[in-house]
Every structure is written in structure tokens, then in C-alpha cells.
Amino acid sequence: MEIDTPCYLINIIPNIILYKIIEYIKDNVDLICLLLTCKRLYFDILRQQPQRHLAFKGIGFYKWRIDGIHEVLNFNLLSSLTRFHLGAFKSLFDNALANQLVLLHNETNLDSDRRLNDDYSALIQHTTNQIDNNNNNNNNSYPITNVTIRPFQIDDEDTPQHQLLQLQEGIFTDIPSTTKTLVLRGLETNHLDKVLATVVSNNNNNNINNSQLESLEIVSTEFNESTAILVERLIGLKNIFLHYCPHIYIPSTTESLVISSNMDRHQPLNLKTLFRNLSSSSSSPSSSNLTTLDISSIDILDDINQPNLLPPTLKTLHIKLSQPPPISLFPQSLRNLFIKYSPLVKNVEEEEEEETPFAIILDHLKGLKKLSLDFSSRGCNHISLPLNLSVLKFQMWTTNLNNILPSGLTKLETDLDSLLLFGDHLPLHLKKLIIPSAERPIPVGLLPSGLLYLEIFFTGIDDNILAGSLPQGLEYLHLLSYIGPINSDIIPKSLKTLKLEFCQPDFDDDDLSTFLPHLERLEIVGSTKPLPTIYPSSLKYFDAQFEERYYIPTSVEHLICVANSTKLKDDIHSSSYSLDPFKNIDFINNNNNNDSDTRSKLKILEYRVDIPNGNHFSLKLNELVLRKDVEELFIFNYSDSSTYDYQIKRIDHNYVLMVNKNTLYGGLINITDRFYLDNDRTQERDLYLHFISQPDSFVIIQQISNNKDPTTNK
Template sequence: MNKSKEIEKEIIIVKDVDVKVEKRDIEEYCYLIEKIPNTIILNIIEKIEKNVDLICLLLTCKKLYYSIRQLYSSNNSRTLKFKQIRYYDKDYNTNNDVVKSLKCFNLQSFKGIFDNSLSDQIVISDIQDTLPSLNNHLTTKQQQQQSITTNDNNNHINYSVLISLSYDSNKKKNKLNDIIIPTNTKDMFISYVKDEEEEEEDEENYYQEVVPIELFEGLQQLETLSLGYSSIGSDQIEKLPNTIKKLHLGELLLGTSSNGHQVTLPAGLEHLDFMITPPNGKELWGGLGLDKLKSLKTLTMPHFDGSFTTLPTTLTSLDINFESVKPPNQFFESLVHLSTLYIYIHVLDHVLDLTHNHALEKLDIHTGYSVLGMDSFFVKLPLSSSFKELYHRSSSYPLAGFSTQFLPTTLTRLETSVCDLDLSTIQLPRSLVQVTLENCRSIPVGFLPRDGGVLKKLSIHLDGFEGLSKGSIPSSVQDLKLFHYSGPTTPDYIPNSIKRLSWFGNIDTLPQGLECLKWKYPFDSFVYPSSSSSSSSSSSPPPVIRALPPINIPQSLTKLTLELDAILKVEDHLIYSISKLRQQDDTYNILPNSISKLKIKLPYHQLNTPFSFRLDEIINQTNVETLSIYGAGRVWFNATIKRLESDHSSVLLVSNKSLFGGIIKQTKLNQSGSNQYAPIYLHYNKLHESPSWSHNEKIINN
């Protein structure tokens, strides 16, 4: 066998503890089985929230594992499952770690439990590399007939169905015509995927891909329907099941109506979400009859064109974008139940009056540059005690008329830009619990509520690098995010009340009671050493070519998040290590023993090349139990670490919400009298590839 193949191991092929047993193997005494009633054991199992803890419990004893499997299999109404194992989330974003587990599941003894956890999810896909199908055998005519005649257990499952098909401009028929959805489906997402080249050549036909109404026949339990890159005609909309409560219409939204009549949406609709305006927008908006939806609670409308002025009075949440028109006068006045309003305003020539919206609790305003010529009262806030949250998102301009009198005394959360404002003349309400300030030049003492205040969470984005005075930050603050500050960090400036700190830059001292630290240090660019270092022994750790500025991490810290720069480059391969975080007063442990959660962000500009991460340092020289490595908008590795042996010789690394991972058996270095384990490197070679591990600094190409 090729030596490199022996060294290279997929993280998903690591050695598993075999708990598959025969009756002759379970004669050993087990306290849990012998002394505790089965009903109590099952109750304990069902109350375990973390899947990793369930695995560890079942690994404690073969007899326990065997007994639990028997107890669950003996009762058809009870199925042993892991919790929160979802192929996709509520927004239909794919869980890439679940996809990796589907392709190759490591913990074979728990494969049946894993499959049970996905039994209510169906994925129909013809893009198997990135989105493998799941339980798609349930969507065939033969399976449907079998379920009816046998009345099997599948009839008691509420299915969630995701359909993602590649668009073929030369197709003879719609791919959806051959799919039969189980009648007990509760929610469904349909989307077409197309490569960029084909999309440019056939964009018009692509967006006319119509979902056949026959797909929804018999779906009398369907409550959620989401259409992504696909269309459904106005005539078909009227034939959708009336059971639908949540409807998401994507790129094309609706096709043109055949006879121009008003579209009838499902009568019981509670949530309606439009993503973009269709080509026939003005005709369509006016013909939707939104004001007739008596149960509608939430509505999302992009690019409002002013074609109607009446909305359902039942709305409690509205997300609306006035991109090219002005909000009509009294547009919101009739929405007496509205509690949440997201509004995008680009043009405004009158006062936005919200004083009649007495139920409003949260207002989130995005303003464009066209509104800047308004007078100081361009928005009037509700006067009721229910109004709690105000968010104004602007790149560089504050709310007009921002003053002590402008803000309600009931406000608990505030986010706004304070650029060019004289903050020395303003006092924020004492009721505030959370404050975010953008484009802030300085924070004068007294601007933030102090004596008797309840301010707990504070985020400040400074324009300068000083900006704070002694006492600027109240001692009530426990969660602080501070950006672009390089001034003093003594308790007079950063009080010891801080328990969670997000910091960018160098820091001399940390608050004594700190529990969570998110730290990003602005590294200067530098030239990596030559690739000659790749000839060094794989049993030796790579040299640390530079260290972080000296910092004493307090023993109170339990969570640490930081951006980590590569320490070494071997040819075109980057090496990451936490060794430069080693504390000055500790010769072995890299991090304080109190830290159990570690999140590491990798710089975006370094993720376009293959890289490796020293995993053994986390396992052997920290007490970290939860590790997350992320960057460039995705999570590269996420695992709970359970050291199964006191000497760390056997370690379980597995994602709690995907079961991706396995058990690593560590091997000691071939050195006489050495108690050190060989280095373990976690490798990434391609963006969507599963990680692999080896004892080498970089992947060896065969």
C-alpha cells in the first residue's frame, strides 16, 4: 500500500468504537440496566439535549447500548433519534456538515439513529455532488400506493420536502411532472439551479419555469410553501391548498393572469413573503387583493410601486421597501395591530407619522441619501409605552432631530449613526438596555445613562482612535464591542463589570471578570519563510515565526473568539496554529483551563489556497470542548470535543447538529520515553471538500 495513503486519513474514516454486540458480549454487570427501571432510563435519554452527550452515554457500556436499542425497537411509537439534525434550516440553507455525513458517516454504530433523525426530511435533487438526495424513494408512485395499502408508519410522519433541480433549456418536459409528493407533507421548498453561462444565454426562459399545480394535489396538510427560482401562474395560485399558512414567492413571483381577474390567495394565509417585483408588478400588486386576507400577520414586499394604498389591518409585522416612490400619506395609520416595521425609504417629502401606531414595539429604518434634505422631524415616533426598539441604519447620517426629547423614555434598544451630532447636549433614556452607535467621534461622560441605568450591552464604532474619556462607559455595561479604539484600557475606561468583550487591536489590560473575549488583532502584512521548512520532520511542530502581542488572558474567561493569522507557508499551503496564544506563565497549556469554547476566524484573503490547522494542540494543550473554525462566510469545522480517556489517547470530535466527525486514536511519537503525541493536522484542499487529517503539515498528493 502506498505509504501516503496510510498517513492520509479522512476525518470521517477515523476509527470507531465498535458497540455492535452479540448477546454473548453483554454479560458484564451494568449498574444503569440492573438498578434503574427502563422507564426512567428512557426518560433520561429523551431529556438529553446534546447529541454528543447521548453518544457518550451509550458508549459507557455495551449492555446499556444493546438494551436501549431493544427498548426503542420494541415499541413502534417510539423511535430513537438525535435532536436538531436538519438537512436545511427554516430559510432552506443547506447544512453542509449534514451533507458530509450523508456521503460518508463515520460512527457506524449510530448510523441507524442518524437515519431516524432525517426520516421526516425529503430532498429531491439532480445535483448530487453538493446536494445529495434524501428519502426520494418516498416520492414515487409505487411507494405512494404501498403506503396507502399497508398503512405503514410513514403515514404518521409530517414531511418536509426540498426540491432542487438543475434547469435544462433543452428539456422535453418539466422535471417536476414525475414527482409525487407524500400527502402528509407539511412544508415544501422548490427551486431551480442554473449555471451562470446558461443563465445569461437563456435568462427569459429560465425565469418562466412554471411549477405544475398537479404537484400539490392531495396535500391537505401543507402549511408552508416556498418557491425560489421558479414561477407559478396566477390561475394556479387559486388552486393551492387552503391549508397553506406561509407562502414565499421568489424570483418571478407570479405569472400573468389569463383573464385579468383578481388573484385569490389561500384564505388562511398568515405569512406572505415576496422576494422581488415581477415584470408585471403594477398590474399584479393591485390584483392581489391583499386587503382581503383576514388572517395575514406578516408581509414582506420589496420595491413597492405605489399601485395600492390599503394593507390588511391584521398585520403585526411589515417589511416594505419604498425604493423609487414616496410612502403614501397615512399609509400605516390603519395598521393598528402592527408591532414590527422594517421600512426602506429613499425619497420622502413629508413627515413619516407613526404616532397612531400604538401597538408598534420595533421600528427598523433604512434611509437613502434622498431623504437628507428633510427638516428635523422627518419621523414622528409612537407615544405609547409599548414602543421599545429603534434601529436607524444609514451609512453616515444620523436621524434628523435626534435629541433627548426625540427619544421615548420607554426605549430599551437603540441603534443609530451619531455622525456630526453634539453628544454633549444629549442624554439617552435610562430605560435603554442595549445601544449601538455608528460613526461616533467621541463619547462624552453623561451621554450614556449612568446612575440608576440598566444599560447592559454596548457597541461603539469610533471614527477616531481615542474617543473615550474616564467614565464614558457606565459600570452597568456587561457586554462591550469596541471598534477602532487605541486609547487607555484601564478600569476607568473599560470597567471591570465587562463580562463579554469584542475587541479590535492591541490591548494592555483586560477586565478582571471577563468571561468571553472576541479578539481581532490587525496584523501587518509580511513575507512567509521559504518552503524549505517543509523538509522538517513531521513529528516536530512548525516554527512560530511571530507571536501575538503579549497578553494575559484572565482565568475567568470561558469563551474566546479571535481572528488567527497563518504562522507558516509551505509552498502554496498555509499552516494555522494556536501556539502563539501560549500564556507567558504556562510552559505546557496554551490557553487557560477555564476556556471551554473557542471560535477561530481565518482571514478572508488567505482562504483561496489550501490550508491546514494544528488540531492536536487543541486536544492536548487546552480544555476546549467546543471548537469552531470559520471564515469567508462559512464554517469550515465545527465540533464538540470529548476526551474519552484520561490520557487523551481516544478523542471524540463530532458536530452536535450533523454528527459529522468521529473518534481519533492518538499515537505517541517514536521517541524513547516520550509521552508526546504526534501532531494532527486538519486539512482543507477545496471549498466544498470534506476535511481530512494526517500527521503531515500538508496533504500529500498521490
């Protein structure tokens, strides 16, 4: 075989022979089989079903080119890879299986010779297990429990035919009987009703058993009366999320309901109609199982003064009101209550009129633990709070509120002006305080001494923390838009987490270990000020999104950094970028034992990039893989919000395995093989992870010499 000739040997060997080979070598499987067939092969090996057919579309080594076209060559390189113990990676593959099925349909973008019946097509993700049509799940170690159906646009004419699934009249009869969660996104009315009609039908053994389906999510503006009736027939359903549907009738088994309105088709919701199946009579909803209700983004049509409007079983309620709530509205069963109050305004003159004062009476809710009040009104002058309340969040436009907070309150979120209304009467047991708006410094002595967690968001003032205003036992401090010094006079020595977001901090001392000896987590985002150079040995988490050069202590185990990218080539359709995660970072030893070993303890690297959508980029791996002990690599691209999550396993001193957790694409790196060195075996070749922008995007690993362009190999 010529070195540049692709090998299709695996395609020729019958599947049963392949299975026998795997069976004979038992727990030692040729790595190339695992990496190139990934989930499908591994899944069938575990299930030990030789009668199931395995198909291999092709095998090869991919070489990167600037135009993004990949070609197959040099298969001999792959054949040199050694074997490894399959069981060592069992948990990795088990986690990646995810037990999820994704069905997608498309009506217009298929070529005429590939158009399927009923103008449907579907793409099952290449990481998904096939469905058992015989409904026999006794031997299925990984039953599919989550099914998603959504539109799919096929922009690539070369989409492999084997990825298309024919969806005929009985299209959804193949949804597995083990399905517990069904998600329907962006379907038109006739498609939506067809799916739900198939689900509720009892005429086909392959349909979802009502006792199995627990959760339904519908994100569609095409929800109508017929759809509502179909949902009502899903007896056994426990959790429902709906994107706007004023005509819904929920089954009596429903335990959780979330309705999110579409502002383009905003109509009020009729609660009596919504809960018609929860009532044993027309006036008393006594047969309800509903414990969670979120209707905070949609108006209520009903008169809220009528009795028994809400089910008496509710524990969590999110609600939007346009008039002050009466005492009878909220059931005694509530544990968590979130009220958004916005009075109706019919004209400008009415908006300028002074509101009639009113009170909010909630002290009868003895079991209430968490309360959130969002009032765009100045009319409330009194709130009667339950004594057992532990969490309170409120935003109110008022200056005459005269209340005493419950003594057992442990978490409070409110603006500084409202906080000052309570004076020095803040609860002594308060542990967590969030101030979303502070237009003045916090007075010394206002905050209780036992406070452990503090978030402050400043607006328009400098030097906005007074010396001695922060409690000395504080462990978590999050500052937003802070401008001023960071020193021992302001920051408590007890601090374990310091987060500075869009701040301009002036560190008086380059050595943080002198006044923050217990610091474990440091996050500095959006700052142009220089960073310290010496850190305490306790620091484990560092989020430093800087493009300038800075120091990272060797004690850090979790690092978040931004890309330093170099644009390599421009093409008519796309560009290519080269990224080096450690180009602007120096690792410094911060161990107290003065150990000269500067090897980093880094385990998790989160890398933020900003590559325009549709472009290719390559990430240099030399430092990351060969000289660091990083176990997980996470990449986030700001431009299109795409994410890549890799597991990095070091098998021994010779091999490193990189596997994408979402797709199981990956590669094995033999760090002692001559291919990874130059011809003189003295200089290490650059190691790159390439990200190809195309509909079925994937990644490849390639090694090239240091003096070559990583996208042209020239």
C-alpha cells in the first residue's frame, strides 16, 4: 500500500468478522476502531449483539488545508497506534452517550432526488444510538429517555445519505417507549398536532407509554385549541413548559407548569380554564397535584379577588399582577413566592397621578421561606412579612416603607437606598447580602458582623468603599464597576473569593499573599489595570481575561483566559486563525516551601475566543498536552456561542488521549513517537487542534514542524 493511499480495509471486512476479532481480543481493542466509530462501535460491543449491523463510511488521516477542504492520506500513521485497555475509558463513553435522541425535519432545503415522503426529512445526530424498533429494552443498557424534535436546515449538499431518516405518515411511531422527556421546538401547527396525536395514541406498540412520559416542552407560536386538547390527554405528565399558549388545559397529574408568553401575540391567561382538570367541582380545585407554577411573564384574565383561584397544593409560585393582591389569593401551602407587580396605565394623565397607598399582607403564609417582590409602583407603604422568612429580594420605588425584617433572615437582596430605610435593624443572622444598585458608599457599621457573602454593584462613583465598612469575617466579595484601591484597609483578611467585574482596581501591593493569605478564587474581568505578581499558595481558581502579559501562580488548578489569536490567511469564504493559550502567560511558583519546581497544577482550562462565525481556527497544544497535567479543556467562542469540551487522559508516560465529550471525536497523541519530532529528533513539532467550520463540524489533531504554517503545512 502506498503511503498516501487511503485504506478501506475495515469497509471490506464483514461485520461479523469484525465482531469476532473484538471478541477474541476481549478488553484490548485497536484504538483506531474505537476512535473512528466512537459511540456506535462501543455501544454495540457493550451490548454484545453481533446481529446488529455496523457500517464504516471511511478511515483516514486528515490533513488541514487553508481552504478548509480535508483530504485523506497517510493511513499508515494511524496503523502504528498501540492498543489500550477499553475498560479504562468506560465511564468517559458512558457519560458521552447522554441517552438522548434528536430528530430534525426540513421541508424546503432537500434536493428533489433526496426529498422524503410528507416533505419531511430528519437527521439523527451521529452521536446518537439507534432506536430498537421491537420495543425490547431488556438488553438495552442505555435506554433513550430524552427526545427532541426541531426544524433542521441542510445547507450542505454532501450530507451523507445514511444520516437521513425517512419520516412517513406514522413518523413518530419510532419514538422509544422509554422516553421520559419530549421537546418540540419551532414546529408548525399541523406538525405539532401530528406529533402529539401520535404520542397520545394507543394503537401502536411503539408509541410512548403515558406512564413513561413525564416532561413535555413546547416552544412554538403555533399553539392552538386542537394542540391544547392533545396536551390535556397526556395523562401521567408531570412537568410542562410552554412558550405562549392561552388555551392550555393541563392534565390532573401535572406537578410543574411554566408558561412563557410571546409578546407579539400577547393575550391574558384564563386560570379557571387552565385548571379545569384540577377541580373536583367548579369552585374548589381540591384534586390538584400542582406544586410549581410560573406565569410571571403573562397577564391574568381572571378576577384575582375570587376565592380558590389558585390550587391549594402550590409550593412555588411566580406570578404577574396588575392590582394589589388580596390576602385570599395565595394558598397557605406556599414555600416560595415571586410577585411581579405593574399597575395598568391607560393614558399619560393616569400615569402622572399619585397612586392610592396600599399594603401587602403576607404574614399569614406561615410556611413561606423565600419571597421576591418586584414593584414598579410607588403606592406600597407597608409590607407584612412572615416571621419564618429566610430569603428576601425586593425592588420597590418607595421612601416611606417602615418595616422590621424577620430576625431569621439569612439572605437579602435590595438596593442601597432601600437598605438604608432599615437603618441599623438588619438581622444579626444575615449571611448573604446582594446590593444591585449603590449610588453612595456604604456607611461604616451598617452591615452585620456575621455577614459572609457580599455583592455590590456601584453606579457612577469613585473610591466607593470606606475603610472599615466591610465585616472582618467576610469570605466572598463581588464588586461591579468599582473604581478605587484594593488594600488591607478595605478588603478583609478573611476573604476566600474576590470577584472584580468591570472594575478599575488599584492594587497597593503586588503581593496579594500579604493581606489575602486565604484567597482561593480570584476573578478579574474587564479591567485594564495591571495585575499583582505574587499570590497566596491557597489560590486554586483564576479567571484573568487579559490580552496583556501576566503571571499565573502554579497552585492554580482551574484557569480561565482569553485567546491570543494570529490571523493566518484570508480566503473568499473564510479565514484561518492560530491560537496559543499560554502565549501571554508566565507561570510562577507560589508555594510556601520555596520549591524550585514551577510545573503547574493546572487541571481545567477554559479558553475564550472570538473567531467570526464561519471561520476556521487552530489551537496550539504543545504546552497544554505535553508539559501540563490538564484534564479538561473547554473552549467558548463569543461570536457564535459555540462550545467545545474535551477530556484529556494520560494513559501512561507515552500516550495522551483527547476526546470531545459531546461528539467523541478525538485523537491519540504518542508523545514519544518520531512523528512528533523533527527529522533530527531534537526539536518538538507543533501540535495543533483544528476546528473546521462546516455543517457537520469536527476537529482533527495534526503535528507540524515549528517553521511551517499550521494551515498550509508550508
